[in-house]
Amino acid sequence: MSESKLLTKVREEIRRRNYSYRTEKAYLRWIIRFIKFHALTHPLKMEKEEVVEFLNWLANERNVAASTQNQALCAIVFLYKQVLNEPLGAFDNLQRASEPKRLPVVLSAKEARRVLANMEGDVRLMTELLYGSGLRQSECLRLRVKDIDFEFNQIWVRNGKGKKDRTTVLPEVSKEKLKNQIKRVKLLHQKDLEKGYGEIILPKALAKKYPSLVTSFGWQYLFPSNRRAKDPRSEVTQRYHKSSSYLHKAIKEAVSKTNIIKKVSSHTFRHSFATHLLQDGYDIRTVQELLGHKNVSTTMVYTHVLKKGGRGVKSPIDN
Incomplete structure (x- = not known):
């Protein structure tokens, strides 16, 4: 399955589940970024270790917010479970981006x-x-x-x-x-x-x-x-x-x-x-x-x- 066919299949699965267009764009963007991070290696040739490496890189090197890392995780989990029929299971050694404890800004x-x-x-x-x-x-x-x-x-x-x-x-x-x-x-x-x-x-x-x-x-x-x-x-x-x-x-x-x-x-x-x-x-x-x-x-x-x-x-x- 070529990359273009893979992305087409991702779109089909997202739309079949009636996800929003914003979610579709976000998931595709993260999947493409994940594949590019690993030098265009096909996801079927990668395992949990490569997924964890990418997610840890986002947290440690890119300093992304916890919600951003979680969105990337959801996109990749969706790819493996719903598109490739290869559920990843539990992640070991996954370093979660820290969630800052801030009180909400409130107007009087x-x-x-x-x-x-x-x-x-x-x-x-x-x-x-x-x-x-x-x-x-x-x-x-x-x-x-x-x-x-x-x-x-x-x-x-x-x-x-x-x-x-x-x-x-x-x-x-x-x-x-x-x-x-x-x-x-x-x-x-x-x-x-x-x-x-x-x-x-x-x-x-x-x-x-x-x-x-x-x-x-x-x-x-x-x-x-x-x-x-x-x-x-x-x-x-x-x-x-x-x-x-x-x-x-x-x-x-x-x-x-x-x-x-x-x-x-x-x-x-x-x-x-x-x-x-x-x-x-x-x-x-x-x-x-x-x-x-x-x-x-x-x-x-x-x-x-x-x-x-x-x-x-x-x-x-x-x-």
Whole structure:
């Protein structure tokens, strides 16, 4: 099997499992890098020792983050197990990249409002959902029209991290804006249909079972891109959602207009959502479910942010 055929098989296996396009690109990139690291040696001619050597090199020589090393590991494990049918088993002598123990950056309610005051349009609405609903950036961008449930005051997060569905709170302050946004999406969708477009990406199983849904309004992205583009997989011209860079730049620009010197990203608003809920007396299990955390230990980090001063100690200079 030549390298090009190998990569084709990797793509086929990834798409058969309905992984995201971002995951597909990341896995292919790591597999190519792994093969190049070993002078273009075919993976079937290598064993666990070569895999460990590459992963240790990433940690020790390239000083990559633990999440980066883990992504490379997942890509290579996928290659051997799902594509080559040669599971690698447990790894000996694997040196894990160290995971820095950092507390999340959190904005106060006043700081969050100051940032929002410097935003308008769809970027303000998206940021309101990051802060008001605790959404991850990718979850917000992937929202469909049908995911907004005004009757039950909730937002459906479909296929979130860990391929799980969940619901979270729908902020009252965002309701009218969301209704207006949906009206704009409907007008845009109607124009696309009139021009012979209007198809949307659907989960693979759903697209096969209900092919007519590809042009349905409910499945349209809540925050559609300004441009239509050809899907790299299906090669169908359609309207995708706004890009992550679009939201990132808007947040960065809004923060620059304030006197906030904290390092603020889209994830900062999710951290602030969780911290402020705990501050308001909501129990940690409720917050865990709203965030979609698998383990409550992940949510526990926000309890540390709430501690006043160093471990709740009053400074002697204040006596």
